[in-house]
Amino acid sequence: MSVTELAKELAALPRAKRAEVLRAACHDLDEQSRQAVERLLRRLENRDVPEDFWEGLEEAEDGKATDVQDEHFKQPPA
Numbered sequence: 001m002s003v004t005e006l007a008k009e010l011a012a013l014p015r016a017k018r019a020e021v022l023r024a025a026c027h028d029l030d031e032q033s034r035q036a037v038e039r040l041l042r043r044l045e046n047r048d049v050p051e052d053f054w055e056g057l058e059e060a061e062d063g064k065a066t067d068v069q070d071e072h073f074k075q076p077p078a
Helices: 003-012 015-025 031-045 053-062
Strands: none
Touching: 003 015, 003 053, 015 031
């Protein structure tokens, strides 16, 4: 099957199936590349989710999240 034929077949699939095929095709990539593709697919599948949410989620996944320390949690304002 040529690349052109494969691209046509892929384009004919419903969006969810295309994502499934792309995930399977990326299975043999190194971890960093696979993670980048997974994140891109997640964003494409959920276009209504704001970019800043994805940035925060990915920071948390990468262990870059910071704990919120607020004195109001210990003693709420009156």
